[in-house]
Amino acid sequence: MRVIISLTEENYLKAIYTLSHLFEESEVSTNQISDHLNNKAATVTDMLKRLSEKKLIHYIPYQGVKLTEKGRQTAIKVVRKHRLWEVFLVDKLQFKWDEVHEIAEQLEHINSDELIQRLDKFLGKPKFDPHGDPIPDANGQLNIVKAIPLNQHKIKGLFTFVGVCEHSKTFLQHLTSIGLKIGDTLKVEEINEFDNSFKVKINKNNSQFFSNKVASNILVEIKK
Amino acid sequence: MRVIISLTEENYLKAIYTLSHLFEESEVSTNQISDHLNNKAATVTDMLKRLSEKKLIHYIPYQGVKLTEKGRQTAIKVVRKHRLWEVFLVDKLQFKWDEVHEIAEQLEHINSDELIQRLDKFLGKPKFDPHGDPIPDANGQLNIVKAIPLNQHKIKGLFTFVGVCEHSKTFLQHLTSIGLKIGDTLKVEEINEFDNSFKVKINKNNSQFFSNKVASNILVEIKK
DNA sequence: ACAAATTTTTAGACTGGTCTAAATTTGATC
DNA sequence: GATCAAATTTAGACCAGTCTAAAAATTTGT
Structure with a gap:
């Protein structure tokens, strides 16, 4: 049936x-x-x-x-496959994080439970894809630690960059060009009232300004 | 265009x-x-x-x-992708050689030149797939060293097992069950006239009989 | 060389997935 | 609560890929 x-x-x-x-x-x-x-x-x-x-x-x-529950299971399995393949493309084939989406859109429809289980193991059972999005486990369970965009924290201090909202090639390339990668430490030094831009130090580098648009698409956690 | x-x-x-x-x-x-x-x-x-x-x-x-030439290029590219993915499935994901065909039938249609070029490199630019079939190179060129089925060599002596004609799951599982893998050395000790069966030693193991059907689907080269 | 058997093509129909244009429903406003 | 704009659905069409049944072409056998 x-x-x-x-x-x-x-x-x-x-x-x-x-x-x-x-x-x-x-x-x-x-x-x-x-x-x-x-x-x-x-x-x-x-x-x-x-x-x-x-x-x-x-x-x-x-x-x-x-x-429905059946529909959700199906959808989440596709998401799981998409994100696992993205990890494969970046970690194993050295694609850049802005190059993998279209290929993963194709690979996500390959139909084999055995394949996806073995791929998961081969990749070391990753919890997040290259953009910081959580990978559902084999039972369709998702880490629901939903991070918050940088611009919603109205405080200065130290944050960890854990993911992006926007997944477009141009946005990802922009982050690469300013030297920002998942896992980096962000030190917010100033928040400008008039345009909501942020003065931020990435790791130990020089400070630079993030527009509100950039800050709204960067997911961060407060650094412990 | x-x-x-x-x-x-x-x-x-x-x-x-x-x-x-x-x-x-x-x-x-x-x-x-x-x-x-x-x-x-x-x-x-x-x-x-x-x-x-x-x-x-x-x-x-x-x-x-x-x-046409265009049709041949297209077909051979699909064959190349199929065989590279089979190598991936066996070498990297530890699938058995009789388990990969159906999955590779899906993967062969993934459309990305960059992907296939990187996959090839990742796998170490293999020349043969897990069944011993040659992998066309990026220009559509194929190793044309066509091996000959064991039963067509009418002589005793040493051979190397380099590939199969038949790719069915049952045949491949049969070979596995008799302990035969690509690269093994076969010593033909007897050829029986009446049913064209072969008495063969695999590597240094005990001798066993290959029916003509088995012998006709095993590709071998004379061992140098 | 011609009739019979086989192979291949044509004709017409169906499904999945898409479209445009027209009709319907919803819901916001006065 | 009547009207109007926006959102949604219905109706009818098209293409790719498949089918069955019938017609046409080719091959084979005597």
Whole structure:
């Protein structure tokens, strides 16, 4: 009685999963999905009907959708595979962190439980991907230590850079160009009221300014 | 002006490539392809028209097909990816040689030149896959040292086991169960006329009998 | 050389995934 | 609570890839 889930359906489930976690756990609208996947609302409606028939989502016309437990399991497995492959690409094949997304989008649909279990072991059962995003474990459990963007801490002091919100190539390349990597220590020396920019020292280097836009996309933890 | 080649089209090209090399380099028929891919002849005809329009094959109705240079390059790239991924699965993830085919069938369609170049380097630029099949290089060149099945050597003496003809799980598991691995030395001690079976010693172990069916699917080189 | 058997192609239909254009529902505003 | 704009769904179309059934071409056997 196993339902077959196509690559396209997997992508819809992943999109719904991602969108529902953007702010609070919540319902996702047809338009949000069509924006995210770059296709038309009518197309999304058709797919929602199919996913609903397969019991992968709860769908009430005009009301938005939520994943069922089965849908959530499927989505999180795709996320797990995506993030594990990103670790493989960076750690083993020496790709840069801004180069791996498109390839992982393909690899995440390879279907073999045995493969993913062995890959996980081969990589040393990593807990985070190269962008600091947590990797769900084999049971679909996720480390929920959600870090907070730098600009939301309104205090000076020491932080550890643990992840990014924005995953675009240009943003990641920008961070690389200013010399910032996951795990670095950030010392916030000044917070400018008028434009919400931050004067920050990376590790022991010279201080530089982070715009609010940069600071809002950098996830940090207070350094112990 | 780059033509997009779908996963399905890649599989047809690979099938044509494989079938055309089975005996001599030759034309491939519609029925051969439909048998190989387990679909109907009518389906194959449709696809042949499409591949022909894309200049990937030379197709004359009722006459069979041959790959164009572009088609051959595409097919051989898929073969290269398949075999490199098989090496990865066996060497890095410790899969057994009879477990990797289905997974590699999926991985062979991942589309990234950079990925395959880095994977090749990571694996140490292997020349052969776990079944002894040669891996085409990045330019589509293939080691053409075609080994010969054991049963075609009508002489006793020492051989090296370099590959298999048959790739089925059951055959590979059979070889494993009799303790035979790529690279092993085979000493042919007797050839029985009446059933064409072979009495063979693997490395320094006890002698055993190979049926003609086994001997015909084992590729060997005369040991220097 | 011609009829029979086989192979291949054509015709027409279906599914998944997409689209545009039109109709419907929701919900915000006055 | 009636109206209007935005969001969503329905209707109808298209393409890729598959099928079955029927027609056409090729090959084979006597």
